[in-house]
Amino acid sequence: MLGPRAEAGVWRLDAGVVKAVAGVAARPVLLVPGEHVLTMSVALPLPSHARRLAALPFAIEDRIADRPDVPHLALGAQQAGGGWLAGAVDRDLMATWVAHVAEAGIADAAIMPDALALPVPEAGRWNVRREADGRILVRTPDGAGFAAREALFVALWTAAGKPACDEVEEGGEALPIALDLRQGDYARPRQGLSRTGRRVAIVAVAGLVAHGAIAAADTVALRSVAAKRGAELAQLLATAAPGRYAGADPREAALVAAELLPAGGNAPPGTLLPLLSRTSSALAPFGGAVTIRSMQFDEAGRSLRLDVELADPAARGNIVNALRSAGLTGRFDGASLVVGGAA
Template sequence: MRDWPATILVPTGQVRLLAVDLPLPSHARRVAALPFAIEDRIAEPVDSVHIALGEQIAPGRYLVGIVRHDVMARWVVQAEEAGIGHAAMVPDVLTLPRPAEGWAVSQSGGRAAVRDADGTGFEVPAPLLRPAWEAADRPGVISYGEPLPDDMQKGSAALDAAAFGPAAGAAVAALNLRQGAYAVRKVAGSSLWRKFAWVAAIGAAAHVVIAFGDVIMLRSIADRREAETRAAALVAAPGVALGDDLANSITGLLPTGGGQVPQLFLPLVNRVSGALGPLSGALTVRAMTFEGRLLTLDLDASPDIGLQGQIESALKGAGVGAQVVRSPEGAIRITASAA
């Protein structure tokens, strides 16, 4: 049996995955340039996040993972307490097959994750999958989880548990978050780790679950720079045809300073979707629009009179500035700000 690396899978919803252009000749120079290359693409201050450099996914373009320092430090402590502090640490979406084109989607447990053909990824509550898919110009989808609507799903496939070891190895090669200040200092000598590919998923309940060949793979939505720009333009100006020359197509659509708009859209969606995750089973998103710095979600009417308060509490707890308004008919509108 081939040895696969001890691997901890961390939730993609806590990791920002980007495709970053770094046409530099050495690894050291690419690492040094990373903060400057991503600072205008994230909402947080650069010094508040851990930035990890992954594999080259296209000529001069690299996969990059971004995690808040407090989150990364917590994961490392949890791993050490579980006796697997030597393990590699990767976003769980990277264990999904990378599609040749379009999206690889796996939806289960009220969460939807998508891996893009460029290798990046993102995760949202299931109710936000369709709006995100439409905002990304309806890419072809191969489903690895629950069946999706016919107009979304191009095909389906099953995840083979026997292939999980190779998938974990490929994920580690793509992006290991244990770099820099969080690099592994010691390598455990237990033969147990040399015999099996143990894969752990760190959950929101602050515990580590270890399994072999029976781990539910979570997934995400791609957000490379062009996709961010196209998605923001499509939701801000629905119905407007965008040509192959994307820059010229959207020049007249974005407001003054609009170069920042595509860099705000997906980060804000990520924050909002993460906050609403526990409520995803009670939410049905009818429409999603983005204009300026405001993301608006219109939800179908719900008989639950307490839902508005739950949404407000969830967003406030996640530090998301938002207004939640309920119509007399019971429909709910969420207006979140990227400020």
């Protein structure tokens, strides 16, 4: 069974002390001083999350003072302009933050720079917030952000061409987690699942694939599949892990459910999530030519079975070739497309 989880609230690290603050988030999150995290938007035109992570150190090596293998690197959400939000932070400091959340009883909380709590502004503008301690939080149009005292803020603002600034107050909407620094060596701890939790993981598979397919195909049928999976997943998460997720985004709910998978279980996230991501990316170029009606994950065979309809049956060969180019295996079994993780 799952142990106790932190409620989906917001905490702030203030002078080494974790304090609860007003606000809600889809899952628990600790806001840390943005002065200590270099955030940036990075162009990573690669088809899978694993490949983007592998390329990240090389993409940012000219933006950091250290070698790219020295700081802890984290990859966040893709921004409207196409770039990916990334962060770099000192490893010792990251370890200290992880220890703080554990001591505060919120060991599963995400960790995010506080400047990213501000919304992304319009092009050519900055969103800013002056904190009670005199710090100024800034969010820039590329999705990145920083924090600085007034003198440094003025210098940076001047160097940027004095963009128009909009002062942002703390709102009542759920805080999106644009960049969770809890990755790699500092990832949130995994816990075992009950039978209900195993069901959550199965639904998570369907939710992720369906959501990815919708982005490519945008069909009524696929929207129906995703809506059903998303609603079922949210309900099961509430039962299996109360307080773990309070949002309504099927993709984020599926990722949270996947984090609950035991490291030694039958469907390790290291196999499951990359397979889902790579499959979705490989099928994206086919758009509305491929309709996914249902999907199953074979835990023993580490493969996906997708019940598909093709606008052009002759496209089967191209689909298999696209999967192979993405490092996957693919074959058609009747009306089903079977995708494996090793080409």
